[in-house]
Amino acid sequence: MLLFLTGRILRLLTLLAAVSVLSFLLLEASPIDPVRAYVGADMLKVGPEQWAKIAEYWGLDRPLPERLARWSMAVLRGDLGVSMIFRRPVLDVIGERFLASLALMLTAWTFSGIFGFALGTLAGMKQGTWTDRLIKWYCLTLASTPLFWLGLLMLLTFAVWLGWFPVGLGVPAGVPAHEVTLADRVHHLLLPALTLGITGVAGVALHTRQKLVEVLQSDYVLFARARGESGLQLFRRHGLRNIALPVTTLQFASFSELFGGSVLAEQVFSYPGLGQAAVQAGLRGDVPLLLGVVIFSAIFVFSGNLAAELLYRLIDPRLRLKGDPCEQR
Amino acid sequence: MLMTKEAVRPLLEVSGLSVSFTQYTGGLRQKTIQAIVDLSVSVRPGEMLAIVGGSGSGKSLLAHAILGILPGNACVDGRMIYAGEHLTPVRQATLRGREIALIPQSVNFLDPLMRVGAQVRSSSLNGNGAAVQREIFSRYHLAAGTEQLFPFQLSGGMARRVLVATAAAGNARLIIADEPTPGLHSAIVRETLAHLRELSTAGRAVMLITHDITAALETADRIAVFYAGSTVETAPVSDFCGEGELLRHPYSKALWRALPQNGFRPLSGSQPSVDDLPQGCLFAPRCPFASPDCAAVQPELRPLRGGETRCHHAA
Numbered sequence: 001m002l003l004f005l006t007g008r009i010l011r012l013l014t015l016l017a018a019v020s021v022l023s024f025l026l027l028e029a030s031p032i033d034p035v036r037a038y039v040g041a042d043m044l045k046v047g048p049e050q051w052a053k054i055a056e057y058w059g060l061d062r063p064l065p066e067r068l069a070r071w072s073m074a075v076l077r078g079d080l081g082v083s084m085i086f087r088r089p090v091l092d093v094i095g096e097r098f099l100a101s102l103a104l105m106l107t108a109w110t111f112s113g114i115f116g117f118a119l120g121t122l123a124g125m126k127q128g129t130w131t132d133r134l135i136k137w138y139c140l141t142l143a144s145t146p147l148f149w150l151g152l153l154m155l156l157t158f159a160v161w162l163g164w165f166p167v168g169l170g171v172p173a174g175v176p177a178h179e180v181t182l183a184d185r186v187h188h189l190l191l192p193a194l195t196l197g198i199t200g201v202a203g204v205a206l207h208t209r210q211k212l213v214e215v216l217q218s219d220y221v222l223f224a225r226a227r228g229e230s231g232l233q234l235f236r237r238h239g240l241r242n243i244a245l246p247v248t249t250l251q252f253a254s255f256s257e258l259f260g261g262s263v264l265a266e267q268v269f270s271y272p273g274l275g276q277a278a279v280q281a282g283l284r285g286d287v288p289l290l291l292g293v294v295i296f297s298a299i300f301v302f303s304g305n306l307a308a309e310l311l312y313r314l315i316d317p318r319l320r321l322k323g324d325p326c327e328q329r
Numbered sequence: 330m331l332m333t334k335e336a337v338r339p340l341l342e343v344s345g346l347s348v349s350f351t352q353y354t355g356g357l358r359q360k361t362i363q364a365i366v367d368l369s370v371s372v373r374p375g376e377m378l379a380i381v382g383g384s385g386s387g388k389s390l391l392a393h394a395i396l397g398i399l400p401g402n403a404c405v406d407g408r409m410i411y412a413g414e415h416l417t418p419v420r421q422a423t424l425r426g427r428e429i430a431l432i433p434q435s436v437n438f439l440d441p442l443m444r445v446g447a448q449v450r451s452s453s454l455n456g457n458g459a460a461v462q463r464e465i466f467s468r469y470h471l472a473a474g475t476e477q478l479f480p481f482q483l484s485g486g487m488a489r490r491v492l493v494a495t496a497a498a499g500n501a502r503l504i505i506a507d508e509p510t511p512g513l514h515s516a517i518v519r520e521t522l523a524h525l526r527e528l529s530t531a532g533r534a535v536m537l538i539t540h541d542i543t544a545a546l547e548t549a550d551r552i553a554v555f556y557a558g559s560t561v562e563t564a565p566v567s568d569f570c571g572e573g574e575l576l577r578h579p580y581s582k583a584l585w586r587a588l589p590q591n592g593f594r595p596l597s598g599s600q601p602s603v604d605d606l607p608q609g610c611l612f613a614p615r616c617p618f619a620s621p622d623c624a625a626v627q628p629e630l631r632p633l634r635g636g637e638t639r640c641h642h643a644a
Contacts, residue, residue, distance in 0.1 A: 128401075223438035225398045227451065227495070228426025237451070241442050317442065317479045 004313065012302050016295060020075065023294045024068055027287055034060065037285030038084050075295070081288030085280060090292040093277060098296065101266070101273035103185075105258050107193035108265075112200030113251050119201065120208025120247075125235060127213050135205065142202035147261055151195045151268035158191055165191040168270035192269040196261050200254070207250050211243045218242075249311055255304025259297055338413070339371035340534040341395065341503055346407035347558075348390050348399065361404075363603055364390050366558040366611070368407070369630050369637070372536050374502065377529040379537045379545035381584070382555030383600050388538045391555075392507045396431060397421030411503070430501035432525075434508045436488040439480040446476025449494050458498075465494045469524065486517045493524045504528055505536045510544060522548040542584060551636075554581045557600050557611045564636040577638035580612050610641070618642050 035054050039046050046054075055061055059070060074081065080090035123135040159167045166172070166188055171180045215221060216239065224238050263275030270276070274293060281289040313319050348365040365387040372378040380388055393399045395409065397418050409416035411424065425431075439448055449465065450458035466475060469490040475483075483491060489509070496504045506525055510518040518541070526548050529535040539545050545552055546569055554562045562578035569576065573585035583596040598615040601607060607614055613623040622641055630639045 219433070219435075219438045220440045222393075222398060223431065223433050224440070226396050226425055226431040226433075228422075229451075230422070237443070238440050241440065245442075318481050321479070321482065 001313070008306055008309075012299070012306075015302060016298060019298045020072065020291070020295060021068065023291055024071065027290065028064060032285040032287060034058065034084070034285060034287045037287070071291075080292040080295075083281070083289040083292075084286045085284050085289070086286075090288050093289060094274065094292050094296050097272065097274040097277045100271070101262055101275060103189055104193050104196065104265070104271065104273055105262050107189060108196035108200060108261075109251070109254075109258055111193065111197035112204050115197070116201040116204025117208050117247060120205035121212060121235075121239075121243075123205065123209040124212030124216065124243075125239070127209075127216070132209075136209070139202040139205045142199060143206070145199065147195065147199050147264045148268050150199060151192070151265055154191055154195050155268065169272065188271070192265045192271050195268070196258070196265045199261060200258065203254065203257070204247070204251065208243060208247050211246050212239055215239055215242045245312065245316055249308040252304045252308035252311065256301040258304075259300060337373045337375070339373050339410075340412060341416075341536075342371040342408075342410040343391070343395070344369040344371075344408045346391070346394060346405070346409065348387070348394055348406075349404045350400075351402045351404065363606065364558055365394070366606065367560070367627075367630070367639075368555070368558065369560045370536075370553045370563065372503070372534045374534050375529055375532050376551065377526060377535040377537060377549045378551050378553060379539060379549035380553045380555060381539060381542050381545050383540065385557075385600060385603070386555040387558040388540075388555055389507055392431060392505045392536075392538055395421075395505060396425045396429060398425070426501075427499065428501055429503045429505065430496035430499055432492055432496045432504060432506040432509050434511055436480050436483060436492070438492070439488075441480055443479070444477055445480060445483065445491050449476070449491065449498050461498050462494070465498050469494055469497075485513060486520070489513065489517055489521050490524070493521060497524075497528060501533065503534045503536070505538065507538045508540070509537070510539065510541060518544055542588060543590075554578065554584065556580050557606065558603065559611060560630055560637070560639065561612060562636065562638045562640075568636065575634075577633050577636055577643040578612075578640050579616050579618055610639075612640075 035051055035058075038054065039051070052061075059067060062070075071081075078091075080094075082088065083090050083093050086093050119135050119139070123132045126132045155167060159165045169188060171177075171188060172184050221234065221238055224234055229237060259275070262273060263278060265271065266273040266275040267279055274296070277289065278293040278297075280286070281293060346365055346368040347363070350362045350364060352360045352362060354360045368387060368391055370378065370380065370391070380391070382388055390399070394403075394405055395416070397416075399405065411420070411429070414420070416424075421429075439445060446459075446462055446466075450462045462476065463473075466473075471487060471490055471494070475487065475491070480488070480491075492509065493506075496506075504525070509525070510521050513521070522537075522544055525535050525537060529550075537545060537549060542552075546566055549566055551563060551565050552569065553560055554564075562576065562581045564576060564581065567575075569585055573582040573591075576582045576585060580596075583594075586592050586594045587596060596615060601611060601614065607624065609625045609627050610616070610619070610623040611627070613619040616623065620642070626641075628639050628641045630637050633643055
């Protein structure tokens, strides 16, 4: 286990190094000009000399390898720089935005996990029946629905037409920050979380169904049936036991889709999360924030995958007890 | 039926069993695949019946048909009588695991994520499952810690004992062992068969499905020979001797003579495929004694000299 964890940490470090260098180079090749982003609306007031001075002050006139080295050293010290659009340290911005995003993603993740698992289980147990077909049809329709479009539909229906939810933002507009209640936040969170969750349901349900169908066709389920087990008892004893692990693992490994989805959902609902910050940073040329978000999202997705792997090692006896076949407790 | 042992009424009597599968081959075109044509076997309490035959002769499907665990696209026809009553699907559902137990081929039939003790306990339906399981494990010389192991941790021999234990733990009156000794070390084969023999001596009816004729001859009371989904002969073990002159069907004789210790003489040709069964006797194309009758009319299974055979010419 120690060896495994050391290996994973090494892998994370190399991954982060590769992601950092690659995004740095990509940004370098992109038309984004940090000075222009910094100057912003004051463009006309800033002459070419001042422009050059700002560039020199930031070291932008230095050769690429030197800039990369300086930025990397700063990141290693924990200094991700200052966001140009928020005028605050990148770490602060990410920290605050990530909490908002985390609430959104966790709600969506839990919803899609529970609802998808239930649907998939039902479809798998009723394989080949109309229930199964209906669920599959529903999932395939969902899976081919673009998230932003679904988000717009949800907005139109529940926020504009029915008026049950606010149209956007993470907190009510015009209310001082200290007067915002938890209920307000939840109220603003629900619609984007539901949108993100509903699209996640399809994948979870179809995977659960597939896994359950495989398990039900296995020799051990045949033998369990030969011993008189059937229906719910069979599902509880053998079905659930054998699909729980792969399905949970898959759920953890889906962090990348979750993060990608949250970028879209936050954009549609103007929800002030990390995804929205990433889009703003990209559009407005906020290089430090963009690089920070990239590194952070890499860590986030990596931890999801690591959690999936750890679960397998801790729970599946075939991996847990490997190399010790005679262990008797 | 003159002998006293034969006089005991069969616990299970299968006659004229046929199993076919419906498959969709491209679009809505249906295709029916005949897997078992005309199987008849019976087994009595305290008796061990071995069912032998090549692969594809319908041996395993017979076991699944008796238990009622064939896949949904299977169509079963024929008569199955268990303890004097028809074995209907409803009755099968209540009997399997209680009165009729299956011993599967391999450790793959155990839930990979469940400790083996728990899996054996679930077979025992009379109250104290744990005590029954421990008692059986010690009878089969399985160490006390074995019940805590997962199937992947069992050695070949241990796995075999656990699989037999799943059937022995219950009060099943009929035990069907489906190919319980595939490619195992001869010592393990002998031990497993001895366990099965013990169960039949204790009064249970044991049906041993195998392609290992030698092993079947060493332990069983009677042998049923299957060929291309039908029973061609049922004979007492004692008839398998000499040049096979006491046997009734040319296929059983050929099987007997093909054994290494009996001359190693192979039979040419192969079992017909289920898609392309001959019109008359299924064995006629390979039979050295086939006459024009044989190719035209499928012979019925008929009693002969204390056994049964499906051959026009047997005497």
